[in-house]
Amino acid sequence: MSERIYTAGLVVIGDEILSGRTHDKNIAQVASWLQVQGIRLGEVRVVADIEAKIIAAVNALRAEHDYLFTTGGIGPTHDDITVDAIAKALGVPVVVHPEARAILERYYADKGGVNEGRLRMARVPEGAELIPNRMSGAPGIRIGNLFVMAGVPHITAGMLDALTGTLEGGAPLLSETIGGFIPESEVAGLLRATEQAHEGCQIGSYPFFKDGRVGSNFVIRSTDAEALASCAKALGEGLDAAGFAWEPGGIAPR
Amino acid sequence: MSERIYTAGLVVIGDEILSGRTHDKNIAQVASWLQVQGIRLGEVRVVADIEAKIIAAVNALRAEHDYLFTTGGIGPTHDDITVDAIAKALGVPVVVHPEARAILERYYADKGGVNEGRLRMARVPEGAELIPNRMSGAPGIRIGNLFVMAGVPHITAGMLDALTGTLEGGAPLLSETIGGFIPESEVAGLLRATEQAHEGCQIGSYPFFKDGRVGSNFVIRSTDAEALASCAKALGEGLDAAGFAWEPGGIAPR
Numbered sequence: 001m002s003e004r005i006y007t008a009g010l011v012v013i014g015d016e017i018l019s020g021r022t023h024d025k026n027i028a029q030v031a032s033w034l035q036v037q038g039i040r041l042g043e044v045r046v047v048a049d050i051e052a053k054i055i056a057a058v059n060a061l062r063a064e065h066d067y068l069f070t071t072g073g074i075g076p077t078h079d080d081i082t083v084d085a086i087a088k089a090l091g092v093p094v095v096v097h098p099e100a101r102a103i104l105e106r107y108y109a110d111k112g113g114v115n116e117g118r119l120r121m122a123r124v125p126e127g128a129e130l131i132p133n134r135m136s137g138a139p140g141i142r143i144g145n146l147f148v149m150a151g152v153p154h155i156t157a158g159m160l161d162a163l164t165g166t167l168e169g170g171a172p173l174l175s176e177t178i179g180g181f182i183p184e185s186e187v188a189g190l191l192r193a194t195e196q197a198h199e200g201c202q203i204g205s206y207p208f209f210k211d212g213r214v215g216s217n218f219v220i221r222s223t224d225a226e227a228l229a230s231c232a233k234a235l236g237e238g239l240d241a242a243g244f245a246w247e248p249g250g251i252a253p254r
Numbered sequence: 255m256s257e258r259i260y261t262a263g264l265v266v267i268g269d270e271i272l273s274g275r276t277h278d279k280n281i282a283q284v285a286s287w288l289q290v291q292g293i294r295l296g297e298v299r300v301v302a303d304i305e306a307k308i309i310a311a312v313n314a315l316r317a318e319h320d321y322l323f324t325t326g327g328i329g330p331t332h333d334d335i336t337v338d339a340i341a342k343a344l345g346v347p348v349v350v351h352p353e354a355r356a357i358l359e360r361y362y363a364d365k366g367g368v369n370e371g372r373l374r375m376a377r378v379p380e381g382a383e384l385i386p387n388r389m390s391g392a393p394g395i396r397i398g399n400l401f402v403m404a405g406v407p408h409i410t411a412g413m414l415d416a417l418t419g420t421l422e423g424g425a426p427l428l429s430e431t432i433g434g435f436i437p438e439s440e441v442a443g444l445l446r447a448t449e450q451a452h453e454g455c456q457i458g459s460y461p462f463f464k465d466g467r468v469g470s471n472f473v474i475r476s477t478d479a480e481a482l483a484s485c486a487k488a489l490g491e492g493l494d495a496a497g498f499a500w501e502p503g504g505i506a507p508r
Contacts (some may be wrong), residue, residue, distance in 0.1 A: 018295045020285030021453065024278065027300065031274030041272045043307065044300035046281065053297070173273075185330040185362075188371025192332035204269055205331045206276065207406060219275060 005223075006170045007042035008034055009061025013072035014084050014151055015049050025153040026071040034161045038144060038169025039067060049073060054085035056201075062089075062146060067167065072151030074138065076117035083141070087125035097124045100139055107137030134158040171223040176232040179217030179250030182239065190238045191218065198231035200224050208253040216249035257476070260424045261296035262288055263315025265337055267326035267336050269303050279407040280325040287414045290456045292423025292477040293321060303327060308339035316343075316400060321421065326405030328392065330371035338464040339495075340402060341379035351378045352394050361391030388412040415458070418475070425477035433471030433504030436493065444492045445472065452485035454478050464505065471504035 010030050016022040024046070024146060031041045042065050047053040054073075063069040070089045073082030087094045100122040101114075121138035124130075124149050131140030131147065133155060140159040141148035149159045184191075184205045204219045222228040239246045262286050270276040278300070285295045288361065296319050301307040308327075316322040327336030341348045354376040355368075362368050375392035378384075385394030387409060394413040395402035403413045419427055436461045438445075449457045458473040472489060476482040493500050 012298075016284055017281065018298070019453075020282045020287075020289055020295070023282040027271065028274045028322040031272055033274075035274055041274070042302065043311075044266075044272070044298075046298035047299075048296065057297075113273060177275075183365070185369075185372045185375075186366065188331040188374070189369075195332065202269070204273075204275075205329070206270055207329070207409075219270075219273075221273070 003185060004170050006039045006067070006168065007065045008039050008067035009042055009063060009065040010044045011054065011057045011068070011070045012044060012046040012151075012195055013049065013054055013070055014046075016078075017046050017072075018048055022037055026149075026151070026156050028070070029153060029157060030069055030160065033164075035173055037164070037167050038172040039167065039202045040173065049079050049081060051081055051085045051088070054082060055089045058086060058089045058146075066148065067145045069147045069149060071149050071156055074121065074140070074148060074150060076120050076138075080120065083123050083125065086141075090125055090143065090146075092126040094123050095126045096122050097128065097130065100124065101128075103139060103146065104137050115169070131159045132162045134162070143206040158216060173221055173223055174228050175221045176226055176228055176248075177217055178232060178236055178239075178246050178248055179206075179215060180239070180244055180246035181210075181213050181215040181251070182244045182246065183214050184216040187216075187239065187242060187244070190235070190242060192233060194235045194238055197234065198222075198227055200227045201231040201233070205233065208251070210251065210253060215251055217253070221248075258378075258424060260293045261319045261424065262293050262321035262323060262495060263296055263319040264298045265308065265311045265322070265324045266298060266300040267303065267308055267324055267444065268300075268381050268404075269277055269333070271326075272302055280410055281404075282463070283407060283411060284323055284325070284414065286456060287418075289454050290475045290477065291418070291421050291427060292425040294424075303335060304335045305335055305339045305342065308336060309343045310341065312340060312400075314344045321399045321401065323401045324405060325403050325410055326395070328375065328402060328404060330374050330392075333421050334374065336402060337377050337379065338396070340395075340400065343377055344397065344400075346380040348377050349380045350376050351384065353384065354378065354384055357384075358391050371475060385413045386416040388416070391422060416440070423477070427475055428479055428482050429473055429475045430482055431473045431504040432486060432490055432500050432502055433460075433469060434493070434498055434500035435446055435464075435467050435469040435505070436498045436500065438470040441470075441493065441498070444489070444496060448489045448492055451488065452476075452481055454481050455485040457485070457489065462505070469505055471502075 045057040073080045128143045130143045133139045135155045135158045201222045206217045299311040301311045327334045382395045382397045387393045388407045389412045455476040461470045
C-alpha cells in the first residue's frame with residue numbers, strides 16, 4: 001500500500017452556481033467519492049462560463065494535483081464551452097469523437113434525431129476517451145488524468161460510478177466520529193492536545209444545533225487504522241474526564 | 255445608477271467541505287445575497303484548513319475583485335486558523351479586539367466564562383472592525399473590503415443580514431415591505447417559492463409580537479424595480495390565496 005498522498009482538484013463551471021440560483025451538489029458528491037478512492041480533494045474552484053476563467057482554473061489545479069475533475073458546461077447550448085476551454089488549456093484541437101457521435105445518434109434516434117446542438121456533445125479535445133453516461137446520451141470525457149463531467153448531479157453520479165475503482169489512489173483515508181451535546185468551545189484545548197499527541201491523525205470539530213441545543217461531532221481522520229483507533233479512544237477518555245457524554249458515530253445533525 | 259459592474263470573490267475554508275462530510279450552503283447563500291446588493295459573485299475557491307492555501311486564495315481573489323468574503327475557520331478550536339492566515343495575507347499582526355473580547359465575556363458570562371479557546375475568537379487582523387453576530391457570541395470581521403464570516407450557515411446568514419445595504423454595488427438596493435398578523439411559520443413555503451420564482455429578489459421575514467398577537471413583516475429586496483414590484487405582487491396574492499390579511503408597508507412593530 002502506497003504512502004503517497006494522491007490529491008485532486010475540482011473545477012465547477014457554471015453561472016447558475018455563482019448567481020445562487022442553483023445550489024451546488026457536485027462538490028460534496030465528488031469529495032465523498034474521492035475519499036473512497038483513496039484520493040483527497042485538495043481544492044475546488046467555482047468559475048463562470050467564461051473561457052479564460054475556465055482555462056486559468058484548469059491549468060492552476062492540474063499543475064498542483066494528481067487528478068482534475070470538472071463539472072458543468074458540456075451540454076448542447078451556446079453557453080456550454082467547457083470542451084473548447086479545456087482543449088485550449090491542453091493546447092489540442094477539438095475533434096468529433098466517432099463513438100460519442102454514434103452514442104448520440106442512437107440515443108436521439110426516437111427523440112427527433114441529432115441536430116447541431118446535440119452533436120456539440122460529441123466534440124472532445126483530441127486524444128480523449130469517453131466516460132459512460134448511463135442516464136442520458138452525452139458521455140463524459142477523460143483526457144489522461146483530467147475528467148470532464150456533467151453538471152446535473154445525478155448524471156455526474158453515474159459518471160463517477162463508472163470511474164469507481166479505476167483511479168490509482170493512496171491509502172484510503174479512514175475516519176471515526178464521536179460526538180455529543182458538547183459546545184466545541186469548551187473542549188478546544190482537549191481537541192488540540194489529542195491531535196498533537198497522535199501523529200498522522202487529524203481531528204475536525206463540527207458544531208451543530210439540534211432540538212434547541214448546541215453540540216459537536218468530532219471526526220478523527222487518518223490513513224493509519226491503529227493510530228486512528230488510539231486517537232479516538234484518547235479523545236473519548238478526555239471527554240469522559242471532562243464530564244461530557246458522547247456517542248460513538250456522533251449525533252446525526254437532524 | 256452606476257454602469258460599473260462590482261464583483262466579489264468568496265473563499266470557503268474548511269476540510270469538512272473538501273472531505274464531503276458537510277454539504278456547503280454558504281456558496282448559494284452568499285451568491286444570492288450579493289445579487290441583491292448589486293454585486294456579482296465572480297469566483298469561489300474552497301480550500302483546506304492550511305495557512306498557505308488560505309493565503310494564496312485570499313490574495314488571488316482580492317486582487318481580482320472589489321470585495322472578498324471568506325466563510326469558516328473563525329471558531330474557538332485549533333483548526334480555526336482563518337484570522338492568522340488573513341493577517342499574514344494582509345501583512346498585519348493579529349491583535350485582540352477589545353470590543354470582541356467584551357462581547358465574548360458577556361456572551362459566556364453564564365456559560366462558564368471565557369477560556370483560552372473562546373478568547374481566540376476575539377483575535378482579529380490589526381485594523382479590523384466587527385460584523386455583528388446575532389446568533390452566537392463571536393463576531394465576524396471586516397477589514398476594508400474583506401469580510402471574514404462564520405462557517406455555520408445560519409450564523410453566516412445573520413452576518414450577511416447585518417451587512418445588507420452597507421456595500422457599494424452596481425445598482426441601488428430597493429425594497430418593499432408588506433406585513434400582517436401572520437405567523438411566519440405558516441407561510442414559510444410560500445415565501446420560499448415566491449423568492450425562487452423571482453430572480454434577483456430576496457424576501458426577509460421579520461416576526462413581531464404586538465398587542466398580544468404574533469405577526470410578520472416581509473421585506474422584499476432587489477436592485478431591479480420591475481422584479482421587485484412583480485415579486486411583491488405575487489407575495490400579496492399568495493397571502494390572499496392563503497386567507498391572510500396584510501397591509502402594504504407592513505405593521506409598525508412598536
